[in-house]
Amino acid sequence: MRFTVGIAAAASLTMAGSAFAQTAPSVVDPKLKVAPVVAGLSQPVQLEFIGEDDFFVLEKPTGQVKRVKDGVASVVLDLTVNSNSERGLLGIALDKHFKFNGTVYLYWSETTQAVDNAAGDAVPLLGNRLDRFHWDGTQLVFEKTLHRQRALQDDATNRTNPAVPVFRGNHNGGVVRVGPDGKLYLQVGDTGRRGQLQNLIDGPFVFPPNDGVTIGDDQFGGPDPDANHTTGVILRLNPDGTAPRDNPFYRLGAERGGSVGASLKKIYAYGLRNGFGMSFDPFSGDLWEQENGDDSFSEINRVEDGFNSGWVQVMGPLSRVAQFKAIETTRTPVPPDPAAPAGYYGLQQTRWDPVNIADTPYEAYDRLFKLPGSKFSDPEMTWKYEVAPGGIDFLSTKELGKDYKGDLFVGSARGSLRGGNLFRLPISGNRREVDPEDRRLKDKVADNVAKYEITESESLLFGENFGVTPDVKESPEGTLYVVSSSQGTVYEISRK
Secondary structure (H helix, E strand, C coil): CEECCCCCCCECCCCCCCCCCCCCCEECCCCEEEEEEECCCCCEEEEEEEECCEEEEEECCCCEEEEEECCEEEEEEEECCECCCCCEEEEEEECCCHHHHCEEEEEEECCCCCCCECCCCCCCCCCEEEEEEEECCCCEEEEEEEEEECCCEECHHHCCCCCCCCEECCCCCCCEEECCCCCEEEEECCCCCCCHHHCCCCCCCCCCCCCCCCCCCECCECCCCCCCCCCCEEEEECCCCCCCCCCCCHHHHHHHCHHHHHHHHHEEEECCCCCCEEEECCCCCCEEEEECCCCEEEEEEEECCCEECCCCCCCCCHHHHHHHHHHHCCCCCCCCCCCCCCCCCCCCCCCCCHHHCCCCHHHHHHHCCCCCCCEECCCCEEEEECCCEEEEEECCCCCCCHHHCCCEEEEECCCCCCCCCEEEECECCCCCCECCCCHHHCCCEECCCCCCCCCCCHHHEEEECCCCCCEEEECCCCCEEEEECCCCEEEEEEEC
16 A cells, blocks of 8 residues: 655665675574575665564665565555655564554655655655554554654755755664663654754854854754754654653753753653664663764664763763864775765764864863753773664574573674674673673774774674665574665574
8 A cells, every 4th residue: 555644755764885795694603594584675674573484674765664474575555755865764663562452663754745756855844754553464554643853954054056955864863662661762863963962052153153143053943952953862752652751851841841842851862973773682671772973983872861972072982082083084084985075074064073073081071962861971882983883683582592692783884894794792791781702892992993894893793794784683583683775685594
């Protein structure tokens, strides 16, 4: 079926990557094997199991949700989407009581056009939407829109010709998870914004823009986190889309009121750049998320309520802020990025120049936008130069071997490292830290020597040649499923 609400279209996630040699995916453990479950998909991004050998998988550019049962795919929902850059049909989660109520949550980018498209401006301002559907056994039926997020990005400050808009569609995030508490958790990228939730209290400008009075994040206002600027966050919502009263900034939002107050009520964490992975630890119940840097400091974070991840003031450990600044102000990335335009460097957008990054850890911390009750903490694992992590998930059983139980598995958002690597991160006994055996990683930083380079994280390598992998997921049988967007395939890692 084709689903339309007003002028609706769903978007899906595009993660950039280079051309991939079609070398068969493999894992380092000789006792394990890799086998395709379903192939021929169009940029699959996320999956959710509804039974053994039975799952939903999302296609980013087509807006289709497909059910794959015993390796056979069929369309159960077809949304009209805008898939420019990282927009599209992006996220899926099943309600905690799915087996009884059939409730499914989808996050997608609608369009202002009548058909699927990838036009940069063909989305409403709040075109990323979280919707609730009902699974009746054969199709997904729309029930309700729960939440809307910023989608339109007119990067006015990077126009070559002031009269010609520069439209972007990146950093939408889009991963949705249901926590042990039954609440919805939505990971949203910064969508190119530079406001208070990006730790810039007055926005990106040294002086007020245009009218000499307004201090704004962009042409739509800001920098306050109103509905148009609630980006770079993890939202925590009730199943009906309302804000839980025990959210960390709920009381602050109630006091503030208006659009800003309504946004504050929903925020669980902020100061995020962009990511493609969240997972709840099956043993501790803690939320973990993966976050991508620009040229430096990919992050793996354990997220507590009120978490401030530090972007744009810092990526990686606070103690490494000088390295963060040095890398991001280098006009020729190492190695050079062939997709980067001439003069391109650091943090993607030039309206907050990376030369503004602090010189000392104290100065960086002092600059953070500190909502009352917020908490900054260093990541649990970082890479000095960006390695572009993708989807993440924990293994809760011994099905792949007793040594893997409880470990965190990390995919790739670009496929540039080892043809699309998988990392395996051991977790400490108290479930609060990454606990690698390699002594070089005891400082929680892999000091690699260039982007997409593996130095100091060789011991974490679990697999390679999987391409772009925006989702990894433990199956009901305890095996590991890997979604390869670039190869159009879902793989299963199991024992031989």
